[in-house]
Amino acid sequence: MTNLFNYIDRPSPIHRLTGATKLVCLLLWSFAAMSTYDTRLLILLPVLSFALFALSRIRLRDVSFLLGFTAVFMVLNNVLVFLFAPQHGVSLYGTSQVLFSLGGRYAVTKEQLFYHLNLVLKYLASIPIVLLFVCTTNPSEFAASLNRIGVPCSVAYSVALALRYIPDIQREYREISQAQQARGIELSKKQTLVKRLRSAAAILIPLILSSMDRIEVISNAMELRGFGKSKKRTWYMGRPFRAGDVLAMAGCALLLLAAILLNVHNGGRFWNPFL
Secondary structure (H helix, E strand, C coil), rough: CCCCCCCCCCCCHHHHCCCHHHHHHHHHHHHHHCCCCCCCHHHHHHHHHHHHHHHHCCHHHHHHHHHHHHHHHHHHHHHHHHHHHHHHHHHCCCCCCCEEECCCEEEEEEEHHHHHHHHHHHHHHHHHHHHHHHHHHHHHHHHHHHHCCCHHHHHHHHHHHHHHHHHHHHHHHHHHHHHHCCCCCCCCCCCCCHHHHHHHHHHHHHHHHHHHHHHHHHHHHHCCCCCCCCCCCCCCCCCCCCCHHHHHHHHHHHHHHHHHHHHHHHHCEEEECCC
C-alpha cells in the first residue's frame, strides 16, 4: 500500500531524536530555506536533506508517491510562473541576457532560468525534510515531547491521535475500495479518469461514516478512562533530551543564522551573480 505520512520504524540516529527536537529542527530548516534565494545555501540544503535521508535508512521508494506528486507540482509551478511572468527574473536581477525567443514577451533569459533554478532548489530543500520528519517521528513519542516543552497534554494527545489515524484512514479506504471493486465498480486504469474519479467519490460516504464511528468509539473510551480530569499525565513513550538533540537543534539554528547573514550580506533575499 502507498505510504502517505506514515511512521516508518528504523534503527537510526534520526529516529533516536525526540519528536520535539525534530519539530524545532523542521521549523528552523524551513525558515532557513524560505527566507533566502541565495543559491549557494539552497544547494547545500538539499544535499544535507538527502544525506539525512540516507542516515535515517528511509528508502526513497518508501515515499516515492509523495516525491512524485511533489515533482509534478514543482514542474507545474515553474511552467505557470514562466507563462504569467516570463520576465520576473529580469526584474529581480536587473539585467537581461536573452538566450532565445519564443515570440512576443516570452524570451528565455539567463536571469529567468536562474530564478527557476532557485525555485526548484527551494522545493528540494523543504519537501524531503518534511517527509523525513513525518516518517521518523513516532506519534506517541511526539506527543510526549510536545508536552515536555510546555504544550498542554490534551493538545499533544490530539496531535498524536491525528497522526496515528492517517494509516487507519488509508487502510479503511483500501478495504472499501476492494469491496466496491468486488461489487463490480471499476477503479483500475482500464476506465477513463472521469469514471475513476466518480467511482472513487462513491467511497467517500462509507469512509466518512466509518471514520465517525471510530471517532465515537475513541472518544467514549477516553471519557470512560477519565481523560482530561488532570492537567498532567505520564507518558509511556516519553524520552529526555540528549546530546544528539542539542547538536541537531544547534546545527539547524546555524543554518538559519547563515541564511540571515547571507541576506544581510547580499542586501536582500536574492544573490545576484549577474552583476
